[in-house]
Structures are given as C-alpha cells and as structure tokens.
Amino acid sequence: MEFFLPIAHMDVNIVLILLYGALVGFLSGLVGVGGGFLITPLLIFTGIPPIVAVSSGAAQMAGTASGASFLHWRHGNIDFKMGLILLIGSWLGGGFGVYLSKILLREGQFGNVVVFLYVILLGFIGASMLIESLRAVLRAGAPAARDAHAPAASSSLLRIWIGRLPWQTSFPMSGVRMSVAGPLALGAVVGILTSLMGVGGGFIMVPVMIYVLKMPTKIVVGTSLFQLLFTTAAVSVMQAGINHSVDPFLALLLILGSVLGTKLGARLGARLPAEKLRLILALVVVAVAVKMIVTLLIPPVDIYGMSVEVR
Amino acid sequence: MMRWLRCLLCVLGWMVQAPSWGEEPLVVAPAISEVKITTDFTGTELKAVGVMSGPGELVIKLVGPKQETTLSRETKLGPFWIEGDRVKMADAPSLLFLYATAPIASMLSPAEQQKYGLNLEGVWVRVEPQLKAHAAADWRKAFFRLKEQQGYYHEDDSAIRVFGNRLFIADMRLPGDLQVGTYTIETLLVKSGKVVGHTVGTFKVRLAGVERRVWEVAHDHSWLFGSVFTLLAMLLGLALNAIPYRRRR
Numbered sequence: 148m149e150f151f152l153p154i155a156h157m158d159v160n161i162v163l164i165l166l167y168g169a170l171v172g173f174l175s176g177l178v179g180v181g182g183g184f185l186i187t188p189l190l191i192f193t194g195i196p197p198i199v200a201v202s203s204g205a206a207q208m209a210g211t212a213s214g215a216s217f218l219h220w221r222h223g224n225i226d227f228k229m230g231l232i233l234l235i236g237s238w239l240g241g242g243f244g245v246y247l248s249k250i251l252l253r254e255g256q257f258g259n260v261v262v263f264l265y266v267i268l269l270g271f272i273g274a275s276m277l278i279e280s281l282r283a284v285l286r287a288g289a290p291a292a293r294d295a296h297a298p299a300a301s302s303s304l305l306r307i308w309i310g311r312l313p314w315q316t317s318f319p320m321s322g323v324r325m326s327v328a329g330p331l332a333l334g335a336v337v338g339i340l341t342s343l344m345g346v347g348g349g350f351i352m353v354p355v356m357i358y359v360l361k362m363p364t365k366i367v368v369g370t371s372l373f374q375l376l377f378t379t380a381a382v383s384v385m386q387a388g389i390n391h392s393v394d395p396f397l398a399l400l401l402i403l404g405s406v407l408g409t410k411l412g413a414r415l416g417a418r419l420p421a422e423k424l425r426l427i428l429a430l431v432v433v434a435v436a437v438k439m440i441v442t443l444l445i446p447p448v449d450i451y452g453m454s455v456e457v458r
Numbered sequence: 459m460m461r462w463l464r465c466l467l468c469v470l471g472w473m474v475q476a477p478s479w480g481e482e483p484l485v486v487a488p489a490i491s492e493v494k495i496t497t498d499f500t501g502t503e504l505k506a507v508g509v510m511s512g513p514g515e516l517v518i519k520l521v522g523p524k525q526e527t528t529l530s531r532e533t534k535l536g537p538f539w540i541e542g543d544r545v546k547m548a549d550a551p552s553l554l555f556l557y558a559t560a561p562i563a564s565m566l567s568p569a570e571q572q573k574y575g576l577n578l579e580g581v582w583v584r585v586e587p588q589l590k591a592h593a594a595a596d597w598r599k600a601f602f603r604l605k606e607q608q609g610y611y612h613e614d615d616s617a618i619r620v621f622g623n624r625l626f627i628a629d630m631r632l633p634g635d636l637q638v639g640t641y642t643i644e645t646l647l648v649k650s651g652k653v654v655g656h657t658v659g660t661f662k663v664r665l666a667g668v669e670r671r672v673w674e675v676a677h678d679h680s681w682l683f684g685s686v687f688t689l690l691a692m693l694l695g696l697a698l699n700a701i702p703y704r705r706r707r
Contacts, residue, residue, distance in 0.1 A: 149500045151634070153669040154676055158500055158634045210691035214699020255530060255544040380688050387684025391677050395687050396497075402691060406698040443538040450532045451600040452541070453608070455525055455552070455637070 154394035155199045161400060163193065168404020172211065174428060175405065176412025183208050183346040183379075186401065188265060188435050196454070197258045198248065199394050202386035204345030206398035209380040211405045212347070216369075216376045224369025226320040226362070232327055233352075233370070236334020237341065237378040244342030245385040252390065264344055266439050272350055273432035280429045283422035309359070321362040321370075329360065334374065342382045347375040483511040484647040484655030494666035495636065504630040506643060508657075513623045514649040515558065515565045517576060520630060522553030522610075523639025529597055529604070546586040547601050552637035553610050554578060557617040557628050565648050574646060574653065578602065578611050609633055636663045 149158040167189045171182035183204055190200035219225055251257040312326035333355055337348030349371050356367040387393040486508035493502055506518055526548055533542030556562060562576050571577050579602045585594045605611040610633070618628040640660050647655030665673055675683045 149498070149634070151495065151497050151499050151669060153665065153673045156635060206688055206691050209688055210695035211699075213692040213695040214697075217696055217699070255528070255541060259540045376692070380692060383688040383691070384681070384684040387676065387687065388681040391680050393676070393684060393687060395672060395676075398687075398691055399694070402695055402698075406695070409699075443540070445539070447532050447539055449604075451604060452530045452532070453601070453604045454528045454530070 150396065150400075152195075152199075152394045152397050154203075154392065155195050155397060157194065159193065159195070159397070164397065164400040165404040165407075167193075168207070168401040168406075169408035169411075170404075171401075172405030172408025172410075173412035173415075174408075174431065175211070176409035176414075182405070183341075184265070184269060184344070184350065185431070185435060187261070187345040188439060190397075191258075191261075192438075195397070196392075197261050198252060198386075198390055198392045199397070201248075201261065201343070201345035202383065202390065202392040203394045203397040203401070205341060205379045205386060206383040206393050206395075207401040207405065208345075208347050209376060209383050210398065210402040211409070212372055212376040212379060214406075216372045219369035219372055222369070224365050225373045226318055226366050226370045227373075229318050229321055229330055229362070230370045230373040232330045233334035233337075233374040234377050236331040237338035237348075237374060238334075238381050240335035240338025241342045241378055241382045242338075242385060243335075244339040245382065245389055247339070248342060248386070249389055261344060262439060262443065264340075266436060266443065268340075268344075268350075269432055269436035269439070273429055273436050276425060276429035277433055280422055280425040284426055318362075321360075321366050323361055325360060334378075337374070338378055338382070341378050342386070347379060349375060484645060484657055485509050486643075486645045486657045486659060490661050492661060493632065493636065493641075493663045495638070495663065496667045496669060499634060501634040501636075502632050504632060506628040506630065506645065508626055508645060509624055510626065510647050510655065514647050514654070515560050516618050516620070516626055516628075517559075517562060517565075517574075517646040517648060518555075518557040518618065518628050518630075519574070519576065519642075519644040519646070520553065520555040520557070521551045521575075521642045521644070523551070523637050523641065524549055525552035525637045527601070529601055531600075545589070545597050547597070548584040548586055550581055550583040550601070550605075552639075553633075553641070554581060554605075554612075555630060556613040557630065558613075558615045559618050559620060559626075561615050562613070565651065566653070567651060570651070570653065574644070574656075576646075578606065578613055581611075638663055638665055 148161045150161045150164075151158050167186060170189075171185050174185065175182045186204045186207065187197075187200050190204065191197055195203075216225075248257060251260055309325050309329040312328045314327040315324060316327055317324040333352065337352055340346055340348050340351070352371045352374065353367055356362045356371065357364060362370070383393055383398075486506060490504055504520075510516065526546055527550060528544055528546055530541050530544045532539045534540075556576060556578065558565070562571060566574075566576065568577075572580060575581065581602075583598055583601060585597050588594075589597070602611065617630070618626055620626045640662055643659045643661070645655075645657045645659075646653050664670065
C-alpha cells in the first residue's frame with residue numbers, strides 16, 4: 148500500500164513505516180529506550196533522504212515523548228530546575244546543530260557525517276551493552292554482583308571537576324548540588340546529537356545523570372524525558388523552519404506505529420527478565436551498527452549516485 | 459478494452475470537431491491537460507491517440523520540465539566508501555521518453571535526430587561547477603546512465619500501435635515521483651527519412667489536495683508549519699498515551 152510523502156517527494160509503503168514505528172515503540176515499551184537511534188537508520192535504508200529522516204524522526208519523538216512525560220509529571224518524577232537548565236543547553240546545542248546540518252547539506256557531507264556518527268555511537272553503545280548483558284545473562288540466578296567500581300572511578304573524577312566549576316547551585320528535588328555548567332554542557336551535547344542524528348540522547352543523558360550527577364534514577368527518567376520532549380520539539384520546529392525537512396505524514400505514521408508498539412512492548416516487558424531484555428536491545432543496536440559498517444566497507448555497485456532538487 | 463474504446467471514441471469525436479483533420483498529415487488528440495499528484499498517486503497511464511495521412515513511421519517524444527539534479531561519486535577513505543565529489547547537472551529535462559514504431563536510428567539520419575532532439579544522450583546538460591572537458595564528459599555519461607537505469611530516460615520502439623496505416627495509439631507510463639511543471643508531447647510523422655508532420659502538445663503536472671497545501675505551507679510559512687505541526691504531534695502523542703491512562707484511573 149503506497150503513500151506519497153510530499154516533503155520527501157517519494158512513495159513509501161504505509162505498512163512498512165507503521166512497522167518501523169511499531170518496532171521502535173515495541174523496544175521502547177520493552178526496555179525503556181527512546182528508539183530514535185533506530186528510526187533514522189531504518190528510514191535511510193528505505194531511501195528517505197537523511198535530512199528528512201532526521202527531522203521527521205525528531206517530530207515523531209516529540210509526539211511519543213509527550214505522553215510519557217505527562218505520566219512522569221503526574222507521578223512527580225520531574226526535576227524542573229534541572230530540566231530547564233538541560234533544556235537551555237540542548238536548545239543552544241540544537242540550534243547550532245541545525246545550522247551545522249545546513250552547512251553540511253550545502254557541502255554534500257550531511258549523509259557521511261550522520262552515518263559515521265551512527266557507526267561510532269551505536270558500535271560503542273552496542274558493544275558495551277552486549278558485554279554487560281551477556282555477563283548478566285551468564286550469571287543469572289546468582290545475586291547480581293555488579294561491578295560498581297568501574298563507573299564510580301571514572302565518574303568521581305568528573306564529579307570533582309564539576310565541583311570546581313563556577314555557578315554552583317542546589318537542586319532540592321534531586322538532592323544534589325553542582326555547577327550549572329555541568330547540565331548546561333550535557334544538554335548542549337544532546338541537542339547537537341538530536342539535530343544531527345535525530346536521536347533523543349537518552350542513552351547519554353541517563354548514564355551521565357545517574358553516575359556523574361548522582362541523581363535518583365526515578366527523577367533521572369522523568370527529567371530526561373521532559374528534556375527530550377522539548378529538545379526534540381525545538382529541533383523539529385527548527386528543521387522545518389530552516390531546512391523544510393519535516394514530513395508530516397511520515398512523522399504521523401511513525402507516531403501511530405510507535406504508540407501501538409509501545410503498548411505491546413510494555414506487556415511483554417513485564418513478563419521477561421531484565422537481563423534478557425537488555426540483551427535483546429544490545430543485539431538490535433549491534434545489528435544496526437554492523438549493517439551500517441558493512442554498507443561503508445562493501446564497494447558500491449555504482450560509484451555514482453543521483454538526487455534531485457524537488458520543487 | 460473499455461479504456462481503449464473510450465480513447466477511440468474520444469479521438470473520433472475530436473476529429474469530427476476539428477475542421478482541418480483531413481488535410482493535415484498528422485493530427486493528434488490532446489492526451490490529457492493535467493495530472494494531479496495526490497496521496498495515492500503512484501504514477502499514471504497516458505494514451506496519445508491520433509491519425510496520420512498514410513503509411514509512415516511515428517515518433518512520440520515526451521519531455522518533462524527542467525530539473526536541477528545533483529550527482530555524487532563515492533570515493534574510498536581508508537577502508538570506507540564515502541560520498542566524495544558532487545556536481546550539479548542543470549537544464550536537463552526531468553523525464554525524456556522516446557516512443558517510436560521502429561528504431562529511431564533506422565528511420566532518421568543523425569542530423570535529423572539532432573535537430574528534433576531524438577537522441578537520449580544528445581540532451582544538452584550544463585555541469586556545475588565548470589570542469590575540464592573529459593571530467594565533464596564522465597559526469598554526463600554517468601548522468602544519462604542513471605537516468606536510464608531509474609526509468610526517467612527511456613526509448614521504446616514498440617509502444618505505438620498503428621491500425622490500418624491511419625489510426626495510432628501510444629501507451630505511456632508516467633512514474634510516481636514526477637517533477638511538477640509543464641510536460642511537452644511532440645509527435646513526428648516520418649516518411650522516407652524526412653519528418654513530414656510535427657505536432658506539439660502540453661500538459662501540466664501539479665501537486666493537488668492536501669499534498670499541495672502541505673508542501674506550500676511547509677515551504678512558504680516554514681516556521682509556522684514547524685511550530686503548529688510539532689504541537690499537533692505532541693498533542694496526538696499525549697492523547698494516544700495519556701487518555702487510556704486516565705480511563706484506567
């Protein structure tokens with residue numbers, strides 16, 4: 148069942164796009180990740196221009212994150228002071244990233260940068276998750292003897308560094324005191340990644356908030372989602388305004404698919420053990436990274452490619 | 459069968475109204491005046507129907523509006539294949555279909571083919587930035603090859619059906635991702651290696667319905683579109699996720 152996308156100016160299969168949304172929503176419901184890192188590569192594999200994939204992915208994440216943020220707000224899991232500082236950082240980073248996208252598009256390097264960023268990030272995250280989850284699965288049954296020293300050692304150095312920065316302030320909701328510069332810089336990095344890769348950045352934000360900023364996990368998830376919602380929303384507006392690259396039909400199909408997938412994933416997630424869930428996610432991440440690396444390594448059938456200026 | 463009969467009745471009706479059809483060597487009924495691209499558009503069939511004065515060969519040339527195309531060439535960076543050089547191919551038609559009753563090269567001399575633009579690789583294309591002749595030739599060659607591979611440039615010497623050396627019908631299939639603009643259909647009647655009849659018709663391709671409005675708003679009022687659409691996406695997500703939660707409470 149073909150459907151014409153006016154901004155991407157191409158036909159896509161509705162069922163395929165709904166399935167992509169459902170797959171990402173399913174993983175989101177299953178293991179609690181945003182799934183933005185999967186949507187962009189899947190759309191690019193389908194032939195959708197990278198800039199349209201990234202921008203429409205940001206709009207889709209704003210859509211799906213709004214419902215989850217609402218639920219966390221109802222449960223009092225959002226540190227608004229921290230969230231607003233993160234948000235200022237991510238808006239600044241997002242704005243810079245959107246302009247960087249425009250320059251890269253003009254130079255014809257946007258696709259190269261997106262693919263390499265994905266390979267590096269997915270490769271690193273996927274490998275780390277795979278090792279960690281395989282260890283967990285192998286020692287399943289035994290009490291979880293988590294190696295708490297490794298993250299603690301590296302994060303303590305960062306904490307000392309953040310402790311010396313100016314503009315120290317307290318965050319009563321999270322029960323921590325630190326410089327405003329820390330969350331501001333973290334937000335900026337996430338904002339740049341959102342506009343260049345169409346990812347929410349939860350995979351960076353959540354570990355940093357837990358291990359480096361020492362925030363309670365419950366507050367981390369709610370605050371991260373709050374920041375994700377308004378960062379992806381701002382990036383979606385900026386990409387539409389500057390690059391005219393948000394395809395509304397594509398984003399709506401992805402939102403519908405992901406809502407259905409999230410519900411299925413959440414049901415299954417409640418029945419499966421946590422270490423197996425993490426292993427499933429790690430395998431998916433590694434598979435996407437491998438597919439992207441293979442695409443870069445295999446000599447192309449035709450070294451020439453063609454794209455048209457749609458009017 | 460019904461479509462074919464409808465076409466035949468259409469051309470017969472049109473010929474009755476046209477006072478000079480009996481005197482002209484070649485008369486072609488307007489195929490269509492407009493093609494609208496809507497959500498379910500996946501391409502369309504066009505029929506060119508007409509009458510010729512007697513036995514001869516026919517060529518129908520369908521030309522799309524000009525389109526700026528970017529060509530890129532992958533290069534090797536260490537072990538990786540990445541996108542390297544890029545050039546713009548300006549002034550080339552977005553689509554070029556040549557239909558004929560026989561191979562065009564066998565019915566017209568190269569000079570006549572050149573005169574009427576009946577050679578797929580003879581189309582004028584400007585390469586930007588300006589390059590040395592041999593480098594530009596490589597890009598042009600790649601451009602025509604890709605256009606043919608992707609079905610935008612195409613030659614077919616079996617698509618025109620002739621009935622009784624007088625009536626002819628050509629079946630043309632337009633792809634789904636058509637460039638918006640004015641398309642030209644030229645019909646040529648060839649006898650003894652010379653073009654003896656030549657007609658030109660046009661039709662427009664435009665975005666219609668929601669697609670057109672979405673495209674226009676997304677380009678003409680991009681910030682407003684981005685803000686409103688993102689807000690709608692957030693409200694939709696909220697409604698789909700939060701309302702079931704409220705019901706459960």
